[in-house]
Amino acid sequence: MPKTVIMPKFEMAQETGTVSVWLKQNGDPVEKGEPILEIETDKATMEVESPADGTLAGICANPGQIVPIGQVIAYILQPGESLPSEDIRAQESAGTLRRTTAVARQMAQKHGVDLRSVSPAAGERLTRTDVEQHLLSRQQQSASPNDVHKVRAVPAARRLARQMGVALDTVTGSGPQGRIQSNDVRRQMGLAKETDQPVAESAIYAGAVVGRR
Incomplete structure (x- = not known):
């Protein structure tokens, strides 16, 4: 980085x-x-x-x-x-x-998310979960009733994703024709926990040597 x-x-x-x-x-x-x-x-x-x-x-x-x-x-x-x-x-x-984890920043760039429009769920640092929740909210606001079903997922996986705040378009399905299963949602949740660790704030102060005018 x-x-x-x-x-x-x-x-x-x-x-x-x-x-x-x-x-x-x-x-x-x-x-x-x-x-x-x-x-x-x-x-x-x-x-x-x-x-x-x-x-x-x-x-x-x-x-x-x-x-x-x-x-x-x-x-x-x-x-x-x-x-x-x-x-x-x-x-x-x-x-x-805002202070942002590396994973959250990469996801925001991939999906074209303006981080200024994302609010952290806790503290001041934006995490992958915050970006996923923003994507889910944006998807729900812009989608018609029929659009929700464009992502192939079994009903149980959809319910679990809604409960846990996981955007289905960020999940890779392992079922027939790429259909998302409940385990795929759980795997995505586990991946977020493993990879979305806070990183040092991007602003790194440069050293300085005092001189004379």
Whole structure:
């Protein structure tokens, strides 16, 4: 998962920082701890270090731009990784994206779900279950009575899915012609419990070295 570079906080009363200059550009290889940009505050100019080895990408704050503390300003990619979708990046750069597990984010991207429209069932972190519940609700709101039966499932599986809040279109059926069985719903519930473990919040503060103006 791409590492995020955010506007760090250097001072107790600091609310924003100004991008002075990028020392590295999109596509440049960087090493963990290597200075990648300079930030100006009311009191000093600081160098912001890369939080990881990789390739700098997705710079979204220009020199002279004032950025709130904690806002994403770039990404560090590992080999084979790509930038998040434009929608996710827009939310991250605006500071509106909730803390989200990796599995929930992948499911949201797969089904075209705007995470701003999903509410967590507990706490502040969005999980796979929250996204599944959102998909189920969206399916029920948009479907006509006949549309509900487009997903092949035995009646017992449909009842279990409704009771447990599982979206049937996320379940792989093992019955004849792919028909969903009750065990398929239970297996999906077990998979969610096993894989939907909270991950560290995507915002990773870059290190900083205090310098002089």
